[in-house]
Amino acid sequence: MFEGFDPVNLARFQFAFTVSFHIIFPAFSIGLASYLAVLEGLWLATGKPVYMDTFKYWVKIFAISFGMGVVSGIVMSYQFGTNWSVFSDKTGPVLGPMMGYEVLSAFFLEAGFLGIMLFGQKRVGNGLHFFASLVVAIGTLFSAFWILSVNSWMQTPQGYAIAANGQFIPEDWWAIVFNPSFPYRLVHMVLAAYLTTAFVVGGVGAFHLLRNRYNASARVMFSMALWMAVVVAPLQIVAGDSHGINTLEHQPAKVAAMEGHFETNTDHPMPLTLFGIPNMETARTDYALDIPYLGSLILTHSLDGVVKGLKDFPREDWPDSTVIFWTFRVMVAIGFAMLGIGLWSLVKRFRGTLYESRWLQRAAIVMAPSGFIAVLCGWVTTEMGRQPFTVYGLLRTAESHSPISAPAVGTSLLAFIIVYFLLFGAGTFYILRLMGRAPSPYEEDTPHEPIRTAGLTPAPSLAGPAE
Amino acid sequence: MDLTIVWAFLIAFAVLAYVVLDGFDLGTGILFPFLGRDENRDTAMNSVAPIWDGNETWLILGGGGLFAVFPLAYAIIMPALYAPIIAMLLALIFRGVAFEYRFKTVRGRWLWDLSFFIGSLTAAFCQGIALGALVQGIEVSGRAYAGGWFDWLTPFSLMTGLAVVVGYALLGATWLVMKTEGEIHDIARRYASFLAFGTLAAVGIVSVWMPFQQPEFYSRWFASIPQFLTVAWVPVLLALLAASLFQALWTGKDYRPFFSALGLFLLCFVGLGINFYPDIIPPDVTIFEAAAPESSQIFLLVGAAVLIPTILIYTAFAYWIFRGKVREGEGYH
Numbered sequence: 105m106f107e108g109f110d111p112v113n114l115a116r117f118q119f120a121f122t123v124s125f126h127i128i129f130p131a132f133s134i135g136l137a138s139y140l141a142v143l144e145g146l147w148l149a150t151g152k153p154v155y156m157d158t159f160k161y162w163v164k165i166f167a168i169s170f171g172m173g174v175v176s177g178i179v180m181s182y183q184f185g186t187n188w189s190v191f192s193d194k195t196g197p198v199l200g201p202m203m204g205y206e207v208l209s210a211f212f213l214e215a216g217f218l219g220i221m222l223f224g225q226k227r228v229g230n231g232l233h234f235f236a237s238l239v240v241a242i243g244t245l246f247s248a249f250w251i252l253s254v255n256s257w258m259q260t261p262q263g264y265a266i267a268a269n270g271q272f273i274p275e276d277w278w279a280i281v282f283n284p285s286f287p288y289r290l291v292h293m294v295l296a297a298y299l300t301t302a303f304v305v306g307g308v309g310a311f312h313l314l315r316n317r318y319n320a321s322a323r324v325m326f327s328m329a330l331w332m333a334v335v336v337a338p339l340q341i342v343a344g345d346s347h348g349i350n351t352l353e354h355q356p357a358k359v360a361a362m363e364g365h366f367e368t369n370t371d372h373p374m375p376l377t378l379f380g381i382p383n384m385e386t387a388r389t390d391y392a393l394d395i396p397y398l399g400s401l402i403l404t405h406s407l408d409g410v411v412k413g414l415k416d417f418p419r420e421d422w423p424d425s426t427v428i429f430w431t432f433r434v435m436v437a438i439g440f441a442m443l444g445i446g447l448w449s450l451v452k453r454f455r456g457t458l459y460e461s462r463w464l465q466r467a468a469i470v471m472a473p474s475g476f477i478a479v480l481c482g483w484v485t486t487e488m489g490r491q492p493f494t495v496y497g498l499l500r501t502a503e504s505h506s507p508i509s510a511p512a513v514g515t516s517l518l519a520f521i522i523v524y525f526l527l528f529g530a531g532t533f534y535i536l537r538l539m540g541r542a543p544s545p546y547e548e549d550t551p552h553e554p555i556r557t558a559g560l561t562p563a564p565s566l567a568g569p570a571e
Numbered sequence: 572m573d574l575t576i577v578w579a580f581l582i583a584f585a586v587l588a589y590v591v592l593d594g595f596d597l598g599t600g601i602l603f604p605f606l607g608r609d610e611n612r613d614t615a616m617n618s619v620a621p622i623w624d625g626n627e628t629w630l631i632l633g634g635g636g637l638f639a640v641f642p643l644a645y646a647i648i649m650p651a652l653y654a655p656i657i658a659m660l661l662a663l664i665f666r667g668v669a670f671e672y673r674f675k676t677v678r679g680r681w682l683w684d685l686s687f688f689i690g691s692l693t694a695a696f697c698q699g700i701a702l703g704a705l706v707q708g709i710e711v712s713g714r715a716y717a718g719g720w721f722d723w724l725t726p727f728s729l730m731t732g733l734a735v736v737v738g739y740a741l742l743g744a745t746w747l748v749m750k751t752e753g754e755i756h757d758i759a760r761r762y763a764s765f766l767a768f769g770t771l772a773a774v775g776i777v778s779v780w781m782p783f784q785q786p787e788f789y790s791r792w793f794a795s796i797p798q799f800l801t802v803a804w805v806p807v808l809l810a811l812l813a814a815s816l817f818q819a820l821w822t823g824k825d826y827r828p829f830f831s832a833l834g835l836f837l838l839c840f841v842g843l844g845i846n847f848y849p850d851i852i853p854p855d856v857t858i859f860e861a862a863a864p865e866s867s868q869i870f871l872l873v874g875a876a877v878l879i880p881t882i883l884i885y886t887a888f889a890y891w892i893f894r895g896k897v898r899e900g901e902g903y904h
Contacts, residue, residue: 168671174624175667179660181634185649186656192649193714196642197863201871204639208878211628216885219621220892227892267864269714271642274866506650507715516657523661527668534675
């Protein structure tokens, strides 16, 4: 089996598959951890039980999602070595220490305080429990900081020298960590995580409002989520635009591929190709539906700015436009749809009919998983846009992989696919089932099933800050 | 002192921390089907639920640290141990998700019990195989692994796999002796005695077999009488700890069996270290050859010097919060 396959492509597919599954959980956990910390803070500040009820509703979902994130993350930390050993040997001196910082400053922090956050409220008291929730949230952000710095360095490497043995040698750590695309990618991803979580929370709130518009917890979820949409969606569009311009500066071939832009527009403004089918063989975008001037306007912020087409780059350095042209468009479309929901909610809110507007609630349910799709599309765009390199312009993907034959990579790939769909499928099912249960006052620590905690006495959530 | 040596000790510490911490929680999983009533299984799982993901983080540090500070070793070992590493990662998923899923279903609970058991058992066995495969030597050419896909599979690596399974089960049993009471406590104590015999037998077999895996290993122990005397404290201390373990088990002590078992692991680890040093991949690659440049080592060491003690403090704090016995039915509706 797999004898006829290219081991590099199998390894690429394996990485794409495992990292795509993995990113779903952190994207959700980053947002949810912050949301939980805010809810608990609001509860401590106002004493309103509804905030603690909402906290307890989501913390069970957080526990499952976090667990899936941990186990799928361990896979990632070993896959560099198993399938990409040449890459590991060469980039280890630069990327390894940053991942080391991620483990030391983020993973331990999250794991160390998660137990207290999930099981320890009665043991440590409200103040320390809130501290634990806060620390977990901060841990998720530290983690995002380091891993996005690593990824950004692969996109826009600097601060290194190349040693005689082929290794990248760190010369200037500040330049490495704060490489040119890092600030943009960090902001874009953290906002994406917040938006993703907001739309999940909003969708769940909407689902329960449709059944009972007086459900206090559902109201809190729906209202807070839509405030996030109003504030964060426009910020995200601005951040995305800046990120795009940064990419045009440092990885122009990626932008050309994202836009299906083969010919440099030397004598005319670049149109925006709204839709089309990029053809890598004939090097043109078929059936293009163009909007004049808009391409130049978006990418150069001027009406006749010149943007280099793919044909101005060596053929062997072209990223594959056929996929990322579309993933990019799906991501952008979702971003604007999120903005639309935010504005719609603003109108309803000012009319005082936010909780009665059934069409808005239905739309919010439809949009609930949209953040995940946008995150995946965004990552496919930026990662496939980095091809054919693992370290942009310096180390080719074809020269990065392990000396491993196709059958070994293919078999492990098959095993990952089967196990991930079974186990994470089951997890998704349990999460959806928890989400299908209406949030209620006096939300129990864990409903219908035993608490798993060491020596925690179960109690209903009547406990207010005064207790 | 050379930074590379400092880092070798730090990575070794991370691996040891992983082995003993996840060792008892994998061991609890290995004993899972043999604990009698379903309520006992609940108690066993509750005893590790708040701490397991912290325990597994040491595994990420081991892998990540190797990537950072000994990238060449990481790049050679991972492809060499491809199958056992992948199997271990998948097994860890099976057991990791069981912590959450088990309590989300009644009908499907047996499935997650099985997943927890098989996952724990397989992860432990693969880790043992990986150890054995590393000990018996990895074929290297240039900067890459040069062997075949089943080089790791030998009678010796199967033996080390078995040894780790039995050893982890002992850690798990003594953990349950310490953390539980009543029926499950008695069951665990009974198992612990058998597992202690098993572990010592396995340690004996592996210890005798190991010096013959590499000529260097042999000479580090038996090169001369003075050489032997400088390392003889390891087996002597091991014997004393074994005696302490049995004495504690048979006189009804709760805490000492666990810490004696930890001590056994520590000494085995020290013994391994004596065999290996200064190799990181026997017989060809030393820590100095595999080391990342100094700028990488210093950068991470600055953080590690602050963060590792901090981690130890708050990890200890988390264990302190969940100290004491987990009682059956406690934490239930």
